[in-house]
Each structure stands twice: as C-alpha cells, then as structure tokens.
Amino acid sequence: MTSDDTMCNEKSALTGNQLVLDLLATHPNHELSVSSLCQAGAIVGLTEQTVRVALSRLVKERTVTSPTRGYYAWNPTSNSLFLDVENWISKERRSKPWHGSWVGVQDSGVYRRNKKQWRAHERALKIRGFEQLFEGLSVRPDNLIGGVGSLRKDLQSLGLATEAHVFGVCNLSEPDEKAARALWDKEAMLRDYKRLINQVSKQLDRLESLPPETAAAESLIFGRSVIRQIIRDPLLPEELLPGKQRLKLISLMQEYQTVAIKIWLQVLGE
Incomplete structure (x- = not known):
C-alpha cells in the first residue's frame, strides 16, 4: 500500500466528532463557523451532513456550545481531557518531584457487565498512566501536581467508575515495589x-x-x-x-x- 493510499484510508476513518473537536481545540479562539467546519470536512473527505450531525450531537452532549448563530466553540468544562488537549504542550508542568509513593485505584467492586461504564473506567486509568499491580488494584507514581485528591477528581471527570476507590499507597514490600516499578x-x-x-x-x-x-x-x-x-x-x-x-x-x-x-x-x- 502506498503512502497516498494510507492517507486516503485514514481520511475516511476520521469521524465528524473528531474533526470538529480537533479543529476547535487547536484554533486560537477555540471557535469556528459552521461553514468553516463544513469546508474542513470536505478537505478530509466528510460530507456537510456528517459535520452538521456531529455538531448537533456534540451540542446536545454539551461538549460543544453555540455562542452565536452559525458559530461553535468547545466547552472545556465538560471533561478534563479537553484541558489535556489544549495544554499538551505544557504537559511537563503537571509533574512534581517523586518521593517514592504511589496512587492506587481499587476497582474490584466495579460492575464489569456494564460494558460502557467499564470501558470508560479503563480509559480513564490508561489516560492517567495507571497499570495493574494486582487483580483489582492499579497504581501509578504519585508525582502529579495536586496529589491524590486532585487526581481522584480528575479520574472521576474522565469516567472512573463511582464504585472505585482512589488512595495513596506507600511502604510496599520489596517484591511489590520491584513489581510496581516494572509495570511500564x-x-x-x-x-x-x-x-x-x-x-x-x-x-x-x-x-x-x-x-x-x-x-x-x-x-x-x-x-x-x-x-x-x-x-x-x-x-x-x-x-x-x-x-x-x-x-x-x-x-x-x-x-x-x-x-x-x-x-x-x-x-x-x-
């Protein structure tokens, strides 16, 4: 397959939601007209109807707002992931010196049969760099600004299951500490x-x-x-x-x- 073929396939795989959110996230004012969004859709192989349906869906979900007629803007308060998209350049500022402790998420009580909830839960953990140490316990280094409390709220915003528990972890045994450090x-x-x-x-x-x-x-x-x-x-x-x-x-x-x-x-x- 040529590089042009690959690009064509990738263009067709781009959804209306992804197009709208990506463009609103990167625009200096985080706001674009519907005509500009439809024009952008045509450039990447999406129909005007696809873009308009995506806009209606995103407004209904409150992911995107319409501040004035014919214009759309993203809503950064609807999900902390939007702040990640906006602030990926300053990602390093999220970290602080590490003193050897961990943040744990215990989720053995989360109902796995609710597949939508479980996918959102797992996605939240992955986005914040958690890996499973034991069955029902995932951990990451406690080196993010704000500590456990801030990370707990962040995870909940990203879709962490309400049945999950977030807490600090320290004084692991030597084998467990070694296992935790080898998770990545x-x-x-x-x-x-x-x-x-x-x-x-x-x-x-x-x-x-x-x-x-x-x-x-x-x-x-x-x-x-x-x-x-x-x-x-x-x-x-x-x-x-x-x-x-x-x-x-x-x-x-x-x-x-x-x-x-x-x-x-x-x-x-x-």
Whole structure:
C-alpha cells in the first residue's frame, strides 16, 4: 500500500466528532463557523451532513456550545481531557518531584457487565498512566501536581467508575515495589519517542512541499495521532524514565502544530 493510499484510508476513518473537536481545540479562539467546519470536512473527505450531525450531537452532549448563530466553540468544562488537549504542550508542568509513593485505584467492586461504564473506567486509568499491580488494584507514581485528591477528581471527570476507590499507597514490600516499578515497558517507550521524533521531523519538512489543502488534511490526521500519544504518556518520574526524549518530542510537535495551524487558518480564510 502506498503512502497516498494510507492517507486516503485514514481520511475516511476520521469521524465528524473528531474533526470538529480537533479543529476547535487547536484554533486560537477555540471557535469556528459552521461553514468553516463544513469546508474542513470536505478537505478530509466528510460530507456537510456528517459535520452538521456531529455538531448537533456534540451540542446536545454539551461538549460543544453555540455562542452565536452559525458559530461553535468547545466547552472545556465538560471533561478534563479537553484541558489535556489544549495544554499538551505544557504537559511537563503537571509533574512534581517523586518521593517514592504511589496512587492506587481499587476497582474490584466495579460492575464489569456494564460494558460502557467499564470501558470508560479503563480509559480513564490508561489516560492517567495507571497499570495493574494486582487483580483489582492499579497504581501509578504519585508525582502529579495536586496529589491524590486532585487526581481522584480528575479520574472521576474522565469516567472512573463511582464504585472505585482512589488512595495513596506507600511502604510496599520489596517484591511489590520491584513489581510496581516494572509495570511500564520503558524500553518500548524510549523506542516510541525516537520513532515519533523521526516521523514528526520528516512530516514537518513534507508540509512545506504540499498544496495547502493536502497539507491541511495530512497535518490534522498525523498531528492528532501524535498528540493523542503525548496526552496518554504516563509522565513517569525521572527515577523510572528520563524525560529528555519526551521533552524533545513535545518541543518538535509544538513546532509542527504551529505550522499546521497556519496552514489551516490560510485554507479556511480565518
């Protein structure tokens, strides 16, 4: 399969919801007209009806608002994940020095047969970098600003099941401490950083040589995939994984995003 075929397939896989939220998240004012959103949809292979249906659904869910007739804006208060999307560039500021303690989530009492609730619960844990230490207990280092209390509220906003319990964990036995520190495949993470850094560098050079609409479409699809991985990075402390490569990736992706936003604003006449 050629790269053009891959891009075509990725364009068709982009949903109306994803298009609207991505564009509103990256626009300087987080607000766009319905005509601009429909134009953007056409660029990535979505019909006007698809975009309008997505807008109606997102407004109904209060994920997006309509401040004035014919304009739509995102609602950052509806889910803390939106703040992650907006603030991925400053992701490092979420962390604090690690003193060896952990945050635990005990979820053995969560009703697994409610598949929608369970998927949302698991997604919340993954977004915040939790991994399962024992059956019913997932942990992550307690190195995020705000500590356990702030993380508890954050997880609940992301969809953590109400039956789950969030608490601090310390003084693990030596075997359990060793097991906890080994939960993340740190070698694989370093390989991913290197791969993404190379990809962003190549794509950044490529954007300059493409027609504006083609560059806009590619930047949206490629950019969202990289930003998604940055958002889901567990932000491990230096003691577990040095952050140099993560910082390099975020810095390079910030440069890429600046170019991509300029292209989109040019294409949409904003």
